[in-house]
Each structure stands twice: as structure tokens, then as C-alpha cells.
Amino acid sequence: MPEYSDKVMEHFTKPRNIGELENPDGMGEVGNPVCGDMMKFTIKVKDDRIEDVKYLTFGCGAAIAVSSMVSEMAKGKTLDEAMKITNKQVAEELNGLPGNKMHCSNLGADALHKAIEDYRAKVNADS
Amino acid sequence: MKKINLDYTAAAPVDKEVLEKMIPFFSEYYGNPSSGHSLGEIPRKALQEARENVAGLIGADPAAIIFTASASEANNLAVKGFAKANMKKGKHIVTSSVEHFSILNQLKTLKKEGFSVTELPVDNYGLVNPADLAEAITDQTILVSIQAANPEIGTIQPIKELVAVAKERDVVFHTDAAAAVGWIPIDVQKLGVDMLSLAGDQFYGPKGSGALFVKRGVRVMPLIEGGIQEKGLRAGTENVALVAGLGEAARIAAEQLEERAEKAAAFRDRLKESLFNSIPHLQLNGHPEKRVPRNLNISVSFVEGEALLMRLDMAGINVSSGSSCTSQALKSSHVLTALGVPPELAQGSLQLTAGPDNKIEDIPYITEQLADVASILRNMSPLYHQYMKEAKQNA
Ligand code: FES
Numbered sequence: 001m002p003e004y005s006d007k008v009m010e011h012f013t014k015p016r017n018i019g020e021l022e023n024p025d026g027m028g029e030v031g032n033p034v035c036g037d038m039m040k041f042t043i044k045v046k047d048d049r050i051e052d053v054k055y056l057t058f059g060c061g062a063a064i065a066v067s068s069m070v071s072e073m074a075k076g077k078t079l080d081e082a083m084k085i086t087n088k089q090v091a092e093e094l095n096g097l098p099g100n101k102m103h104c105s106n107l108g109a110d111a112l113h114k115a116i117e118d119y120r121a122k123v124n125a126d127s
Numbered sequence: 128m129k130k131i132n133l134d135y136t137a138a139a140p141v142d143k144e145v146l147e148k149m150i151p152f153f154s155e156y157y158g159n160p161s162s163g164h165s166l167g168e169i170p171r172k173a174l175q176e177a178r179e180n181v182a183g184l185i186g187a188d189p190a191a192i193i194f195t196a197s198a199s200e201a202n203n204l205a206v207k208g209f210a211k212a213n214m215k216k217g218k219h220i221v222t223s224s225v226e227h228f229s230i231l232n233q234l235k236t237l238k239k240e241g242f243s244v245t246e247l248p249v250d251n252y253g254l255v256n257p258a259d260l261a262e263a264i265t266d267q268t269i270l271v272s273i274q275a276a277n278p279e280i281g282t283i284q285p286i287k288e289l290v291a292v293a294k295e296r297d298v299v300f301h302t303d304a305a306a307a308v309g310w311i312p313i314d315v316q317k318l319g320v321d322m323l324s325l326a327g328d329q330f331y332g333p334k335g336s337g338a339l340f341v342k343r344g345v346r347v348m349p350l351i352e353g354g355i356q357e358k359g360l361r362a363g364t365e366n367v368a369l370v371a372g373l374g375e376a377a378r379i380a381a382e383q384l385e386e387r388a389e390k391a392a393a394f395r396d397r398l399k400e401s402l403f404n405s406i407p408h409l410q411l412n413g414h415p416e417k418r419v420p421r422n423l424n425i426s427v428s429f430v431e432g433e434a435l436l437m438r439l440d441m442a443g444i445n446v447s448s449g450s451s452c453t454s455q456a457l458k459s460s461h462v463l464t465a466l467g468v469p470p471e472l473a474q475g476s477l478q479l480t481a482g483p484d485n486k487i488e489d490i491p492y493i494t495e496q497l498a499d500v501a502s503i504l505r506n507m508s509p510l511y512h513q514y515m516k517e518a519k520q521n522a
Binding site: 012014018019029035037039040056057058059060062063064100104116 | 288429430432433437438441450451452453455457459468471474506507508509510512
């Protein structure tokens with residue numbers, strides 16, 4: 001088992017915001033090309049802010065902690081702010097990830113950004 | 128909290144009698160077996176006794192046993208050592224796709240040095256087909272190396288049949304028997320193999336102890352050159368304590384093989400039954416019957432192995448997984464891939480190996496914990512949600 005920080009272990013054992021929102025405003029799904037794992041984010045948007053966010057993750061301990069952390073970081077943020085969340089920030093918020101687990105942090109922010117883009121595409125198509 | 132180890136392939140406690148046998152050789156009988164004076168006498172005798180015990184466990188001539196520091200080293204001596212000594216006869220080697228990395232990786236090196244290698248496929252249970260071997264052998268083939276049993280999924284190969292195929296074409300046969308020796312009857316003469324590798328730590332001997340059986344008349348070149356220890360096939364002062372430990376472990380294993388195998392199989396079978404009865408969407412990996420008695424390998428659908436492993440660890444249960452996320456190389460198990468196990472199921476694979484401390488009474492706890500962990504992880508798995516949605520639509 002890799003050396004995970006206490007923060008990673010905490011999010012891994014008690015992941016926040018698990019699930020899939022019904023009729024989400026945006027949905028983003030990504031697969032990890034390195035190890036074959038998956039993450040799916042759904043969001044509700046109100047007044048250009050992420051009102052609610054949930055995710056599903058098929059992946060290692062780091063991937064689960066990353067998705068949980070991303071969901072916490074994104075909640076309540078404006079869409080522009082949420083788009084600026086980087087994989088690096090997520091890893092930092094988790095007090096670091098082991099070297100060969102950095103690639104797991106790519107999934108989280110990517111899936112969130114995809115969900116936001118999905119929402120924006122829908123809004124644009126409607127207007 | 129309960130502590131239940133189900134990862135005895137990774138490591139097992141050294142048998143108490145084995146440890147006692149080893150201790151005097153560190154400070155009391157510290158002599159060098161090669162010495163001409165009396166200090167070397169007891170250590171020399173200890174080496175001989177160990178050689179006889181290891182030979183006894185596999186039905187070999189004691190003079191054919193070369194001590195090594197691991198089965199990995201024995202495998203290297205067998206394959207590289209044989210290839211180097213016999214390359215004038217041909218440069219083709221046949222192996223299987225489910226071999227240990229200590230076989231597969233050195234073959235990659237040999238390829239760079241001009242050898243050609245055929246990796247035989249396996250069926251869904253992990254078995255090599257003797258007909259495939261017959262087809263793969265050419266005039267250039269000098270060596271076949273196929274494991275006796277797989278360390279990950281436990282599948283036992285039809286070594287006798289495979290040897291018969293190789294012998295028809297006069298090709299030398301090596302088997303990596305690290306996962307088999309001590310757990311199923313292995314007799315080099317009955318099997319007809321020319322070389323066989325074993326590891327002491329797989330039958331309660333110390334880590335760092337292994338051996339290669341090399342039949343008389345089979346030529347190998349040493350990997351480590353120097354003095355004439357181990358008939359010149361492995362230079363360096365013998366690690367007498369470890370060798371004595373290996374010998375003692377072999378002696379006990381030969382004595383208790385049946386009893387140990389039965390006990391492990393009884394536990395393993397009960398555990399399997401309990402898990403499959405209580406947890407939906409499990410798959411067995413490997414052969415239902417032709418497997419070493421202590422090995423169970425299952426895939427928990429829809430979830431990933433490292434997450435399973437970590438949560439089970441928190442419940443005091445130690446297992447290992449063939450998931451890519453648990454491997455340093457981030458590749459899922461080459462064994463499960465060779466069996467045709469789909470990637471998402473290989474991700475959820477768990478290897479459970481029974482050992483001396485496992486009790487049937489613990490099975491309900493293990494089952495409960497795995498059921499819990501599986502359902503927690505499935506609840507957050509996109510694959511599981513997808514599956515449930517589809518099941519609903521089809522209902
Ligand atoms: S998601 Fe596979 S290693 Fe992290």
C-alpha cells in the first residue's frame with residue numbers, strides 16, 4: 001500500500017458527496033488512461049454557482065480521496081472559479097500524493113470541468 | 128481488532144523448529160564450510176543435511192541441489208545459466224504467458240541478446256495446452272520453462288504431459304515450482320523435469336532461501352562466479368543458517384505435506400463457499416479444481432482492488448490484489464490478462480492465501496467484512512450504478 005497522507009486516508013474512509021444527482025445540470029465522465037479507472041461528476045447549477053455536486057468513482061484509494069476533495073472544493077464556487085481548480089491544487093489540499101499516484105489526481109478536476117462544460121454547452125444550445 | 132492474514136504467499140512466519148535449527152549457525156557454529164579445519168565441520172554437515180532434506184522433498188539426488196537466495200535466483204540460474212551454456216545448440220526458448228516475472232523479465236533480456244522466445248497462451252483457467260507446446264518446439268529450441276503452479280491464481284499445470292512433449296524432441300525442461308513445492312506432491316523423477324526451482328519462504332522456511340534442482344548431465348553456467356561453492360554454480364560463502372533453515376523447512380514440509388494441504392484446502396473451500404453465498408457478483412479466477420490447496424483468487428465486480436485492500440486492512444484483514452492501481456508499474460496482473468479476465472474484473476481481483484493461523488471460525492467475520500467493503504465501494508462505483516440502471520430497464 002502506498003504511503004498516503006492522513007488527509008487522503010480521511011477522505012478515503014469517509015468520502016463526502018457520493019452519488020449521482022437526478023436530472024443534473026451538467027455531467028462529466030472521465031477514464032484514467034494510465035490504470036483504467038473511472039470517475040463521473042454530476043452538478044446542479046444556480047446563479048452561475050455550483051449548488052450541488054456528486055460523484056461516482058471506480059478507482060484506487062487516491063482516486064476516491066481526490067473525487068471527494070474535488071467535490072468539497074467545488075461546492076458553492078462560481079463556475080469560473082471551479083474551472084480554475086487544478087489537479088495540482090487538489091493534490092496539495094490532500095497534503096500530497098505519492099509519486100506514482102499523481103496521475104489519479106488528474107481524474108478529479110478533469111471530470112468536474114467536463115461537467116461544467118457540459119452544463120455550459122447545454123445553456124448555449126438553449127439560448 | 129481481529130488480525131487475519133490471508134496473504135501468506137507474500138510472507139509467512141518461519142516455523143519455530145526452523146528458526147531453532149538456524150540460530151546456532153550465526154554465532155555458535157559460525158565456521159566456514161570450506162575450511163579445512165574443524166570449525167568448518169559442523170557447518171559442512173549442516174549443508175549436507177539440508178541438501179538431503181531438500182532433495183527428499185522433491186525426490187531428487189542430493190548432489191543435484193544448488194542452494195540459491197530465492198526462487199527468482201534459481202529461475203535465473205536455470206534459464207540464463209542454461210541458455211548461456213547451450214546457445215551453440217540453438218537459441219529458442221519456450222515458456223508460458225503466466226510465468227513469474229523472474230522468468231519473463233530475463234527472457235526479455237535474452238531476446239535482446241539474440242534468443243527467440245515463444246510465450247505459450249493459456250486457457251481461461253490458466254492451463255497450458257501440451258499440443259501448443261508440441262507446435263512451438265523447433266529445431267532451434269533448447270529449453271522449455273513452464274511453472275508447476277501459478278503463484279497468483281494457483282492453477283496447476285500438467286507438467287508430466289508437457290515434459291513428455293519436450294522429451295519427444297529432446298528439449299530440456301525447467302519448471303518454476305515455487306508455488307507448488309510444499310503444497311502438492313512434487314517428484315522430479317515422476318515429473319521427468321531436468322531443472323526445478325523452489326523457494327523456502329513458500330513453505331515456512333526463511334526468506335532469502337531457495338534452491339535449484341539440476342539433473343546430472345544438464346549443463347548450466349553460473350550467474351555468480353568465484354569460488355567453487357555449490358559445485359562452482361554459485362560462488363560465495365554459503366549462508367549456512369538460511370540453508371539449514373530451508374533444509375529443516377523441507378524436512379517438515381515432506382512430513383506434513385498432506386496434513387497441511389488438507390487443512391489449507393478445507394479453510395479455502397469453506398471461505399470460498401461463504402463468500403460466494405453471501406456476496407453477489409463475485410468471480411473465481413483460476414481453475415475450480417486444479418489449483419494449489421491454499422490459493423483462492425476472486426474478482427469483486429464493479430470495484431477496484433487497492434480500495435478493497437485498504438478497507439479490508441482497516442478491518443484487520445490482509446489480502447493482495449492484481450489491480451493495476453496496486454502495482455508499481457500501474458499494470459494489472461499479466462496472469463489475469465492472459466486468462467482473458469476483462470480489465471475491470473482484473474481491477475477488482477483479490478488473492479487470498481490460507482496459512483497456519485487461519486481458523487474456520489474466522490470465516491463469518493471475513494465474509495461480513497468483505498461484504499461490507501464491497502457494498503460501500505459499489506455504492507460509489509459508476510460501473511455498479513450503470514449495471515443497476517440496466518438491470519432495472521431490463522426488468
Ligand atoms: S485510479 Fe488507478 S491508480 Fe489511482
